[in-house]
Amino acid sequence: MRETLKMLIKIQEIDQKVDQLNHSKIDLPAEIETLKKQVQDLDDNIADGQAKLAQLEKEKREQELGLETAQDRLKKYQQQLNRIKTNREYDAIQTEIDVQKASISEYEESILNIMTTSEELTETLEERRQELETLKVQNVPKWEQLEIDLSSIEDRLAIQQDHRKNVTVRLEGRLLAAYERIRKGKNGLAIVPIRKRACGGCFKTLPPQKIQEVRRTDSILTCENCGRILYWDENLES
Ligand SMILES: [Zn+2]
Numbered sequence: 001m002r003e004t005l006k007m008l009i010k011i012q013e014i015d016q017k018v019d020q021l022n023h024s025k026i027d028l029p030a031e032i033e034t035l036k037k038q039v040q041d042l043d044d045n046i047a048d049g050q051a052k053l054a055q056l057e058k059e060k061r062e063q064e065l066g067l068e069t070a071q072d073r074l075k076k077y078q079q080q081l082n083r084i085k086t087n088r089e090y091d092a093i094q095t096e097i098d099v100q101k102a103s104i105s106e107y108e109e110s111i112l113n114i115m116t117t118s119e120e121l122t123e124t125l126e127e128r129r130q131e132l133e134t135l136k137v138q139n140v141p142k143w144e145q146l147e148i149d150l151s152s153i154e155d156r157l158a159i160q161q162d163h164r165k166n167v168t169v170r171l172e173g174r175l176l177a178a179y180e181r182i183r184k185g186k187n188g189l190a191i192v193p194i195r196k197r198a199c200g201g202c203f204k205t206l207p208p209q210k211i212q213e214v215r216r217t218d219s220i221l222t223c224e225n226c227g228r229i230l231y232w233d234e235n236l237e238s
Helices: 003-081 087-168 173-185 208-216
Strands: 191-195 229-231
Touching (some): 003 191, 003 229
Parallel strands (some): 191 229
């Protein structure tokens, strides 16, 4: 293969790496952000659950206090029953006793409900904490690696630009300009191999004459359909 074509292929490889690096400069911060947000969201969820648990604990204490008060009152009314003289007094105290008993049973039920809810929430929180640990083991090394990748992009870009300069100084300016013009119009692919008797860029079958020309010629030949520069690669089944 002609030296010029080899240089163009090399330049295209470098340009594709540069494109990838430039894309990474945009994509990596978003990927890192997503990985961190997954951990943060689960962490927030656990914190919400803990706050809810504390609130339930507070409500339970309030209900227990109410229960104690009702129990004290009941005791007091039951003692009064022993000292009453009239039926009327008896009825009044008995009514109070019934009220306190109903109140006690309400408090007890409420406390039981709170305890059930708390137990379920505690279990859920334990599961979430394990999920969080697993997620951290997965995500932290990933985002640390991505942060390293991101911080080295500028250096890697500089290296590729150096490589490019080393190749382009040896290339005819007119040819480089043609390559750059085609590449710009063709989505980054300016020079393509012939594959299965077709252009490796637009996949249109090439006339046998054209294939022979590309194999033998010393000049730069392009695909008549898409305008890309064609080359022959012995290693490809063309
Ligand atoms: Zn083509």
